[in-house]
Amino acid sequence: MPNWCTNVVTIESKSKGVLTAIANAYNKGTLLTSLLKDSEDADPKLITAWRFKNWGTCLDVACPDNDDAEIYKFKVGEDFWSLDLNFESAWTPPLKLYSLLSITNEISLTAFFYESVTGYCGRFKNGIDAFYTIDKLTSKWTSLNLPTDIDCALGITERLEEWEDYEFECKEEEKEKTAGALFGKGRV
Numbered sequence: 001m002p003n004w005c006t007n008v009v010t011i012e013s014k015s016k017g018v019l020t021a022i023a024n025a026y027n028k029g030t031l032l033t034s035l036l037k038d039s040e041d042a043d044p045k046l047i048t049a050w051r052f053k054n055w056g057t058c059l060d061v062a063c064p065d066n067d068d069a070e071i072y073k074f075k076v077g078e079d080f081w082s083l084d085l086n087f088e089s090a091w092t093p094p095l096k097l098y099s100l101l102s103i104t105n106e107i108s109l110t111a112f113f114y115e116s117v118t119g120y121c122g123r124f125k126n127g128i129d130a131f132y133t134i135d136k137l138t139s140k141w142t143s144l145n146l147p148t149d150i151d152c153a154l155g156i157t158e159r160l161e162e163w164e165d166y167e168f169e170c171k172e173e174e175k176e177k178t179a180g181a182l183f184g185k186g187r188v
Contacts, residue, residue, distance in 0.1 A: 002058070002090035005115040008153050009085040011101065012108040016071060019083045022101075023069040026085055032060045032094060035101075056095035061087040091115070093122075095129060102127040112153040123150050139164055 013019050025034035032038075032055050039050035048058045063069055064087060071083050093113035102109050102124075114121040119134035132146060139160035142151060151157050 003115055003117040004088040005091060005093050005113050006154060007087050007089055007093050007111060007113045009111040011083045013106050014080055015106050016081045018106055019071045019081050023071055023083055026063055027068045030060060032097060036097060054096055057089040057092050059090040061089050098124045112150050114154045114156055121150050
């Protein structure tokens with residue numbers, strides 16, 4: 001089972017048709033196979049290697065929990081459209097897709113990605129990617145060391161704070177249970 005990389009993507013364009021094609025592929029669960037070609041090999045190991053090389057990840061991506069992507073007008077009074085996609089990819093973000101979509105002048109693309117197990121995050125904006133290694137998976141470290149736009153878009157520090165609070169509460173409950181078991185016996 002792969003580690004899952006969270007992706008938050010915003011695609012903007014004056015062409016509603018381009019965004020409609022992307023949204024339809026995403027909603028069908030064929031974003032990568034529809035927009036990039038797929039391996040024609042029969043060997044699963046060769047397919048995986050091919051996909052990593054040509055997609056940047058090894059599995060296609062789909063909208064989570066049937067939460068279909070919808071195109072909306074970005075600027076009132078203008079034909080300028082936007083599409084937000086949120087998905088998980090296997091191991092790494094689909095950087096080849098982001099690169100392909102950024103080649104055209106018709107599209108502006110910003111993607112943020114985060115993989116907590118190996119500890120990295122980053123941003124892809126109009127053809128340029130930036131990766132950041134997370135040295136300590138703690139809210140204090142991430143709040144001090146990650147670029148604010150990446151941290152806010154993905155809620156990294158916020159998620160870590162929630163996890164740390166949960167762990168603290170669990171430890172406190174365990175201490176209370178242990179203390180109750182030690183001191184509660186034999187009392188009237």
